[in-house]
Amino acid sequence: MKGFALEQITDFTDFTRGGDLTEFLKQTDNVFNMNNCRSHPVRVSPDAQHIHAILQKPKRGLVTFDRIQRVAVAQSPSYLDTGSALSVPIVELLYLDSGSKDSSALVAVILENGKAEFWKYWERKAGWDLLQTSDLCNSSRAKVVSVCSSGKFIIWCEERAASESVSAFPAARNNFRYCICKRTYEREERGVRLGGVKITLHNSPCYRVLAARGDVVYLLPDNQEAAAGNGSKFFLTWSPKQDRMTISSVCKGALLSKTLHSTKKDSDYKTMISECVGMLATISPPEICSVAPTSCGGLLLLLSSGCISLLQSDGVLRQIYTLALSCPLDCSNQISMQIYGSTLACIVYRTLYLVDTSTGRLLENITLKTDGMLFLNSREKNGIHFLSSTGMYLVKELGVDPTSKQLGCSDTARPDAALVEAVFEEACRYYQRRSLSSTQLTVEKLKSGGMFQAPIALSSILGVYMKTKKDSELPQGGGGYSKLLASLGTELESLVALEQLKASVVSASDRKLSISCETLVGQEVNRLLFSDLDRDNLLYLNVIFKTFPREFWQALQASLRLGSNGEGFLTAKAAPEVWKTVLSPVQSAPAPLSSSQQQTPSNGAVPVFELICHSLFTFQPKWLSRFVELAQQQAGASSWNHGGKESPESVPLYKRALRVLPREGQAQELQVELLLCSQRPNAVMQAMRILLELRHWERVAEVAQRFSQQSPLLNKEIFTTLLCEVSQHRDLDPYLDLLWTLCPEDMTVTSILNIVLKSLPPCGSEHKPFRTDRNQMTIGMLKPLLNKVLQRETKPSQRYADILQSPSFPPPTPPRQPHTVPRSVTEPAMPTVSAPSISSSVNNTSVDKGCSSPRHENK
Structure with missing residues (x-):
């Protein structure tokens, strides 16, 4: 550990009325602690x-x-x-x-x-x-609550009177009656020239504006009551030159970034945060006890848990150090923080903490006799200065001149520092998987417990890698060290590229960000579909689908090679590996993505097939049934799918697609198409019943004619269902000729009449002898059908036509068989059947059947 000492610069004797200044600072410390300013x-x-x-x-x-x-x-x-x-x-x-x-x-x-x-x-x-x-303000009744300066702008938060508020919600005017304003200034020889007032944010809660270097202004909730609802869970980062506002949280970093425009709609506070209200409702960040801007444009945050984090100007939130405190912090504590080069200085409870921001290591903690306030000295930027009632002090490293260090602000955001943090986080996840304990392992526990020593070596490797990256040469004479560095080169380059990509995404324009998002989602979806998905990757694919639905659909079209042929039908020319991933079996029944009433699977992940069906239903619903047909063909023709057959525990693909559709009648036409494409009798009849409920009679006739030829049993069930429907109303009259052609061969007049009588609608309570109803079925409607069935029943049976039409009747006597000795005494000889007995039997059967049918009908 390095040694540090305090060096007094001045005791205020070289200031005008230094004694009064000392007394004022002593009184200020007492008032500050008592009033909790x-x-x-x-x-x-x-x-x-x-x-x-x-x-x-x-x-x-x-x-x-x-x-x-x-x-x-x-x-x-x-x-x-x-x-x-x-x-x-x-x-x-x-x-x-x-x-x-x-x-x-x-x-x-x-x-x-x-x-x-x-x-x-x-x-x-x-x-x-x-x-x-x-x-400064346009309105004479305005009240300034906070102000700062950034570049050539003066920025302030002002409170407007209730009558001047333009909020559409009168009840919210008490909380959202503030405006964020700015105006330029220009220094002249004998004065200052101010530009016009521009209101950047209307109807906002009370914010404390805080300026940092690099054209960055932070808007922090100053009044918890004014920041009603979720307003205290986030703060805003604003660039006055670009008029770009970023919503950030202490637990998530940057959440949303958008460019403001001159219209009131775009500059309205509620409109700006409406896109991330749902995300804000799910987070519970700790309280911010103290903040301090940095010379690099970042913001230091001290949380109630004692954690000190740095929000960089590019939106990346990085944890630096956690104070070991005996009691939690609150806003009433006197706290002062600043960053000097790569060293963080923080005064809490009259203790000065010095922390190396590049490694997160505590350098020194110094106990102070009085309260102090850290400040930046533009003449000695890297020198740690603080003010107390006894004078100004400089924290000096023993044996080193602090002014000789030339550490720029980029040291707080170096890629190697981020890579070191990535090493610790990866090690934490690795040991968590191997641990038998259910207690969540954190990076702090990993460091303090001495459980993992590899980050020390890996951090050194990362440091050498970042240095040699510029020289494009590996260190000579390193032996195994250089080999290890060369073997890790690919992973290190990927991590560095990831950090650079995150920085470029945060600072990119909306159009460039949209293009980058489409490219990244396309690459990730294509990579996942060409791999064997495990549970983690499937969860990752679900996150991509929910976060980027449109980009996910575009990636599916490219990966599955979806398109339409000349006739408008869907074609899919996906690789076999992709079909294998798409048709992976379902372990548990997935919940419909469009219905909030059904439960989600136990593992929380929706299978790939359901994700694709939901995207088709959202963006191209006409392709859904055709896609299920193609998937069924691939499932039947693929050897990896249970030898080309569905296993008993597997769910049919059309049923999996039906679960994606909403339950209520928004997609009944799609339900019919999915049921029919399965070619299964029960599904076809279910589709027929849906069409009957929808009263799509032309479609009903088309389906009946198409699927009646599939099997006799399905034909009989379709005919019976439609005959019941005809018995109840007259809407199917134009299609009766088609219906009578579907009558099965084994259907009799009796069975037809029984079906009709059972299906007739019930009569009214009042009986009228001469009552007529145009919707009531008549015998005349059934006459063609009954005539057709009667003709078929009275027609002679063709079963024995070859016998009856023989040239000689009765048939000749068959030759007699020679008499044989029985096998045993107890077995009698086989009797000989005479020809007249056979003839008599045939005649009796024909007559009986020919006479029985007319007699039965006469009854």
Whole structure:
């Protein structure tokens, strides 16, 4: 562990009225702890030459303490002459153009009533002059609650009166009555010229605006009551130049990024967050206790759990360190954080923590005698400076000059740092799978428990790899080390490419992001369909389907080679490996993706076949039944599918496709097509009943004519069903001729009449002797059918036609058989049948059958 020590820079004796400054800081510490203020009332200029104290009670104003450059012209500080504005609280003090060539300091004092006072420091006379006073807000009734400066913009959050709110929901005006505004400023010789006011966000909750380097402004919920509902679960990252807003969370990082436009619809707060309300409802992030912007455009976050994370300007959220605290933190604690180069400094409970951000290792913790506030010094960017009631201090590394380190802001976001974190996370998942304990293993437990030592070596490998990547040469003389680095080259390049891809996606435009999304989804879906899916990959495919449904459909068309031929029918020229993945058996019945009432499978993953059917139903429903037919053909012709037969426990493909469709009548036509494409009798009859319920009579006749030739049993069931339907109404009258042609051969007049009598609708309660009903069935309708059946019944049987039409009757006597001795005494000889007995039998059968039928009909 490195050694650090505190070095006092000044005890305020070289500041004007240094004694008063010391007393004010002592009082400030006490007031700060008692009142639980969120912001410290002391501001330090970027060059550390001026200290400003914001007074609130009992006297409002601003006191400046300036470092004495020339003792001869030193003056005692005074209250800035704000005139009548002294009765108005000061919201913030902004340092404008701190990096300009003009060395004179320019300060903007923003008051609560929307007034802005611009003061300039004159080094020659060691005093401050008021340049001008301007109205920052357009409305005289506006109230500024937070303000900051970024680049050439002044940005603030103002509270509008209830009558000025344009919200469509009057009940929400109390919570969503704030606006985020901006206007440009330009420094002139004797003043400041302000641009026009532009409202970036309408009807928003109360936000605390916080500026960071690199044209980045963070909007943090300042009032938990104002951020009603899910408003406290996220914060906003805004680029004033590009007018691009990103919604971020402390547990998910960047959630949504979109470009704002000048219209009120696009700049409305509710419209902007409506796309991720469902995601916000599912997360429960910890409370943010303290924040601090970084010199790289990022934002430091200290959570109530003691975890310190860095939200980078590209939207990546990275955990840096977790404080070992005896009690949880809250917003009432005095906390100060800053990043200096690659070192994180944090003061909590009068303890200064120094952490290396590249490795997440604690360098030192120093106990302080008093409370302190960290600040950045533009002249010594890498030096850790903090202010306390006893003076200004510099944290100095023993034996090293801190100013000699030239660590840029890119050190906090180096690819090798992300790769090191990836190594730890991968090791954590590996040991979790091998562990017999049900306790969730975390990276922190893995590090603290000494369970895994390989990241030390792998981190070193990653560091060498990142260095040699620029030189395109491996280290010489490394022996096995160089071989190990060469063997890991492919994986390391993939991880680096992944980090670069994530950074490019976050900063890409909407059109480029859409193209990249289509490409990535296409590659992933094609890779998964050409592989043997396990449970994890199937879950991954389900996530892709739910997150990118349109891109998933486009990827399916490419992987399955779906298209239509000249007649408009679907064709699929997928590889056998893809069909094997698509037709994988179902372990448990999947839930329909379009119905929320049915339960999901136990493993939470929907099979591939159901995913494809749902995409077809959503984007190309006419292709669904044809796809099921092609799938059935592949299932019957493939040797890997149980030898070309369905196993008893398998579910037919048409039933799996039916489960995708909604239960209620939105897709009944598709249900009929799926039932008919199965070619199964029960499914055909189910489709017939659906068509009868829908009263699609022409379609009913077409299906009956088509499938009646499939088998005699199915023909008989179709005829019986349609005869019952004809007995109830007259809608099928145009198709009676077709129906009578479907009458089976074994159907008799008696059976037809029985079916009709049982199917007739019940009569009314009142009996009228001469009642007529046009919808009632008549004997005249059945006459053609009955005549046809009677003619068939009275026609002589052709069973013995060859005997009856023989040339000689009776037939000649067969030759007698020679008499044989019986096999045993007990067995009698076979009797000889005479020809007249056979003739008599035939005559009796023909007559009886010929006479019985007419007699039966006469009854």
